[in-house]
């Protein structure tokens with residue numbers, strides 16, 4: 001790992017990944033560093049195609065850090081990461097991908113992450129994406145997340161894509177059994193001619209399953225975003241989907257909500273709001289002495305915080 | 306010798322005139338000249354002339370829709386008058402932007418507080434003071450408006466706060482700036498009676514200690530009671546300026562029926 005790699009990693013993870021209890025660092029399609037512990041095992045799949053992470057029952061407060069970096073122009077990296085979270089385990093997983101593309105060809109990472117939560121398991125999953133580099137080749141990220149939640153499990157998923165990614169299609173699918181809760185928070189900023197599409201498909205199968213999906217996005221310049229959510233309630237359950245977008249310049253945002261209640265006790269709510277920065281927000285901050293540009297930055301940074 | 310004396314005398318008169326000018330300017334810190342504001346063929350403000358002295362506490366009152374908030378917004382620069390001029394210490398600020406006026410010392414607490422997703426009370430107070438503000442200092446400002454500070458500094462200024470809480474925070478952002486001209490648009494609206502007494506004290510204190518001018522839009526007698534002068538606005542014009550008694554006399558003077566209020570068709 002060289003200095004640039006370290007910087008890119010920091011940019012993605014926000015901290016030194018080797019400080020975690022267990023980690024796996026992948027660079028340009030290959031695992032380059034790994035640490036496991038008695039409770040958390042990381043086993044590589046064949047042909048560098050990904051990893052299996054096993055977290056033992058009752059593991060408390062473990063952390064797993066699995067960043068991916070790509071520094072080769074023209075590389076397409078497809079990876080399958082499976083997480084098997086034991087009963088009543090409580091862990092934090094940090095994943096993310098940084099692409100630094102200084103060349104002419106597109107660099108692409110498709111991460112397929114599958115989470116299997118056993119009964120009572122609790123997971124906080126943090127995912128960060130960013131693109132760097134000065135080349136005119138694109139930085140493309142297409143993450144797929146699948147979540148299977150057994151009775152009484154709980155998962156929080158926080159995703160952030162704040163800069164430099166040209167093209168994204170993000171797909172998240174989840175199946176929730178009894179007494180489970182899934183909280184998803186997504187933050188996306190697109191600029192120039194970037195495109196981002198995110199799709200959520202959540203099936204509330206068991207009684208008292210609930211989900212909260214919050215998407216906050218900002219589309220500036222000529223960028224385009226699409227938000228699709230598809231929630232099905234099969235039984236007594238609760239869902240709240242909130243899509244909130246700010247558009248600037250020629251930015252475009254499309255929100256497609258779909259909620260499908262198949263049971264009289266399913267309570268499903270969808271809220272979507274798209275618009276430019278409210279004039280009164282700008283005026284309030286300007287009345288505190290900020291210039292219009294400063295006020296805009298404060299509003300957008302807060303919104304995506 | 307005679308010539309010299311003349312020059313001397315001249316100098317004195319110059320200085321005297323200069324001093325007079327400064328005095329006059331100080332006396333009339335803010336001046337609105339012939340302000341008109343019309344929307345949808347309705348004269349919302351109709352030839353408003355007003356001078357506000359330094360160090361005084363003014364209250365604008367008048368019926369709903371009489372143009373009070375519009376007048377305040379015009380002073381802050383949020384609305385632009387169709388005609389007329391606004392002078393601050395003699396300087397024409399009619400075409401100055403909101404942030405320029407803020408930097409010149411005008412502050413305005415909105416009637417409807419603005420909400421921000423992801424921005425905390427502490428963030429907002431830091432922006433307002435435009436300096437390194439410790440949490441302790443932020444808390445002190447908040448306790449002035451009757452908020453138990455620790456509970457509030459880290460909360461987001463969004464709809465999770467109650468109407469009264471938002472209103473207090475809005476007032477706090479203006480107090481934090483210590484503006485020369487502080488405008489509060491119906492600060493008491495939505496604030497419970499218990500803490501209302503307290504708030505009146507705060508305004509009194511601002512009035513007493515600040516070198517600047519305080520302008521409060523209000524319908525509340527308690528606030529009218531502490532005013533140095535009350536400005537009564539009606540149908541876009543200033544009906545009366547004066548002490549409480551004079552203005553109340555004017556308000557409660559029996560009106561000729563049928564003329565003032567046109568019946569609905």
Ligand SMILES: Nc1ncnc2c1ncn2[C@@H]1O[C@H](COP(=O)(O)OP(=O)(O)OP(=O)(O)O)[C@@H](O)[C@H]1O
Pocket residue numbers: 344345349367368369370371372373374375376416
């Ligand atoms: N930009 C605008 N466009 C159209 N009408 C406006 C505009 N701004 C204000 N008005 C109208 O001007 C009138 C005065 O409004 P303003 O908000 O100043 O009243 P106010 O005296 O503050 O009333 P209140 O006591 O209810 O707060 C109202 O009838 C309002 O509808």
Ligand SMILES: [Mg+2]
Pocket residue numbers: 373374375416490
């Ligand atoms: Mg008003």
